[in-house]
Amino acid sequence: MKRISMRTAGWLCVLAPLTATLVSGQPMEPKYAETRELMTLVREAAALVESEGVEAACEEFRVAGSRWFHDDSYVFVLGMDAEALCHPAQPSLEGRNLMELRDPKGRPIARLFLRELESADQGWIHYLWPRPDERVFYWKTSHVRRAKEPGGRELMVASGRYQMEMEPFFVVEQVEDAIQFIRERGTAEAFAGLRDRSSGFLFYNAYVFVLDENGTLLVNNAFPENEGKDLSDLEDSDGKAFVGEMLAVPAGGSAWVDYKWPRPGDTWPSAKSSYVRNVEISGQRFFVGSGVYFGLVPKVREISTEPSATGSGRQER
Secondary structure, eight states, X not given: OBOOOOOOOOBOOOBOOSOOBOTTOOBOOOSSHHHHHHHHHHHHHHHHHHHHOHHHHHHHHXXXXXXXXXXXXXXXXXXXXXXXXXXXXXXXXXXXXXTTOBOTTXXXXXXXXXXXXXXXXXXXXXEEEEOTTOOEEEEEEEEEEEEEOTTSOEEEEEEEEESOOOOHHHHHHHHHHHHHHHHHHOHHHHHHHHHOTTTTOOBTTBOEEEEETTOXXXXXXXXXXXXXXXXTTBOOTTOOOHHHHHHTSOTTOEEEEEEEEEOTTOSSEEEEEEEEEEEEETTEEEEEEEEEOTTOOOOOEEBSSOOBSSOOOOOBO
């Protein structure tokens, strides 16, 4: 059995809209009720903006205790230039341009929203954000939709939830986004981007990994010390040759591979499932994957300052 370091870390993906497909070509449905409820809320909020305009709609979005704004749930609206037009939980943000706003890990939040809507009308974004009236940052997942006011102006309507359960389609879209990134940028630039923790390819405890056709690890942000190693015969704690199963995925195909692997920050293996695709890019064969520990609650990070609209650094405690 080949043994390698099992130091762990987390990764985030930039996710595309809820149109992920499996090998069969069938769309993946949300697994959790909370995800479905959030999608419905955002869809209906976008419809309200389209029928009444952002100013009238935001009057309703600001009503505390309403379906739009209660507890730590709220609807917010951004212009396509990243100006905050409506933010019930933090009114001080309204009127400000948030294009350079970054979370504590350096993710450009508004730019990720815009990237999601480049080729689709809806999408998912994952980042660190404080709950209303708190200074502790939590993982937040927001669903965003493109909306058009009666006058024709296009806007971004969104709402999010803190500490959401990991949906399988989040991982599928993480892999698909990574593949597209490699195709567009080429291996050298793309691999560097996949390793960059502020690039958007970091989500909860999911991280993208890339193997070549011989099982050599080319990219793995969670285990960078293992890059360049032949992992083709690597086994998990139960003796399962899980990398071999990944390499057995047929050309152009995809599969979920189950195995044991430590959760971030742990040394004891936990059940994990990874989605892997076998793709050819510029004449080279790659196995691109990402995995998830289903049911894992993301850890909270406490930050000593508020998010910065200038992208400046923050002190972590």
